[in-house]
Amino acid sequence: MSSTPHESQTFSAESYFETQPQPPSLLADIEGVHEFIERQRQANRSVVLVTSGGTTVPLELNVVRFLDNFSAGTRGATSAEYFLKAGYAVIFMHRQFSLQPFSRHYSHSTNPFLNFLEIDAALPSSSTIDSAFPYSNDPPPTTPTPQITVTTAERTKLFSVLRAYKAVHAQGTLHMISFVSVNEYLWLLRAVSREMSVLGRKAMYYLAAAVSDFFLPQQRLSEHKIQSGKGNLSIEMDQVPKILKPLVSEWNPEGFIVSFKLETDETILIPKAQQALERYGHQVVIGNDLHHRKYRVVLISPVAQADAAKKTDGVLEPQPKYAEFWIEIDPDQPSNHPKEIEEDIIEELLKRHNAWIEGS
Template sequence: MDDDYFRQNPAPTSLPRQITLANAFVSEHLEHRRRAVLITSGGTTVPLENQTVRFIDNFSAGTRGATSAEYFLEAGYAVIFLHRQFSLLPYSRHYSHSTNCFLDFVTEGEHGEVVVNPEYQDKMRQVSRKYNDAKKRNTLLLLPFTTITEYLWALKEIALLMRPLGSAGLFFLAAAVSDFFVPKDRLAEHKIQSSEVDRLGEAPSDGPDAAGKKLVIDLDPVPKLLHSLVDGWAPEGMIVSFKLETDPSILITKARKAIERYSHHLVIGNLLATRKWEVVFVTPAAEERWITVPMHRRVKSVSGASSLMNRPKVASLMQSEEQTDELEEGVPEQEIESLIVPEVANMHHAFIESREKREDV
């Protein structure tokens, strides 16, 4: 199935350069015996035309991936950051969002020079030092994608390049990947004209009244290539994927099914409304385990709900919506990725040890 997909959807022109960069990066850190992680981040687009004007997208801004990359770097990993172009990036994410514009952090000095506003200097200094340290040690490689095809080609080729790392290679698949796409041979060549098309890939209907026409898009399912990571592309690496749901009653069931279907080593389940401070770890041979930001260090969730899971073991932590609107005064916000990444790193360490013991037998 994956051979058919890649044969019918040619590699993007940007791929050879990405392969060159990734190969050099992996080789360097393989030589230094450093653990490496491929983090995928942001959403993939589904073009509706070869010369793309219109496309299908999703809401992902890449927050989970960009934040996790920083914590993996702190944990000593080399990070390949495969990200949606123009989505959030490690370190610059603190100042690049439209609600947190970098221009708000700078001001004009006495002699007309541009300087950092004094009240933000300590935090910006810390972020700058971490970023420059990653640059100096060459532990962060940024590789962009836009479309679903660009993403899948890059994922495959980078995974193959990471095979020499063996169990020291980690895959942290946080990208929001499209489930459906329009095959290349059915794409319109030029911008779809509203007055000419009823159904993408079909001839226009007869009739003088163009105002009543509808564009009906015929989508195919994206092949489930995640199993290929385990079976062929990176058989010795540890695979972590994510499952996002909006219905709390099916989250764990869906995560379990993903484990069974793709043979990944960890699926991290999260709900749209509470994903900023609550996730569940689902593994093949153990009960699910919840990772939760302490109540006094949370910001209000998207929904304002304290928890949608209503689990007995956290019932004592439940507070009213008013109590979760703001952090306690003087207590810094805690990013849930600061809890997720160390747990994943510990699991990866145990994974490496188990593989080494198996090889010694």
């Protein structure tokens, strides 16, 4: 496989939205977002849009096959919890079925939650698998359903997760919307960003989703499942437009915008992050390497003008245009109470967002 220039058109953000179909659920989704933002604005809360999980690129109109980007959604789901803890309202825009705040502690795990539930009464000794089955046609038991409880070993952790979950729901500070395809993601991002612009500098973007760089325009999609009998498969994809550009310059110029760069080759991480800041003019790029992303990340940001010009001993020193801020945690964490790097990332971002709000 290869990346090659070919004959088809290049999409700008503008031409993308003019030619690609608006998702049917967009209006209903945005109505919910609008109400949520209005409520948070009245409560004077900062609002962060956390995007999370990978986007798909369908290869067929009746989707059987698709291109996907690797992401379980761990970064986004974990970060959302720390934003909530800090008092932010969170719009959690995630890939359908990817990890979510709170339930992430019991998903995608080799320890499914059924394992730590206990039935209070002992099973009757005549019980068989057949009669125990959910959809058994046996008459319903005449005795009341026994109580179901959580095993002692799991109770302390589940209690704290559950308490936080219920507190957040009681406060109404978490709003969930989901996407599957990169097309749904792009339409949602634009619409949510426009809604968030009423928040001015109190709006933050934490764009942790793994968004495809390539897509297949609707106009070139195969209607039915591609048949395999006809030989090998050849796919030509177009570049997804660089969506940070209109986000920064048009949709919400006052927002505090954090984007992510994931690479498998650590040597190109910082140059690529600087290139993105140069091109789009936003506030922070978080660079992470696929293999160390849980223990080490780097925040790249433009150096403020005043700092860049400051003198030492009266001599004008050349200052770097971009500052690097490394965050690392020990890879060996105790399994019962691991430190999560997202805690430190969010702490640093909150300081910077506060400075951004005060700098208005």
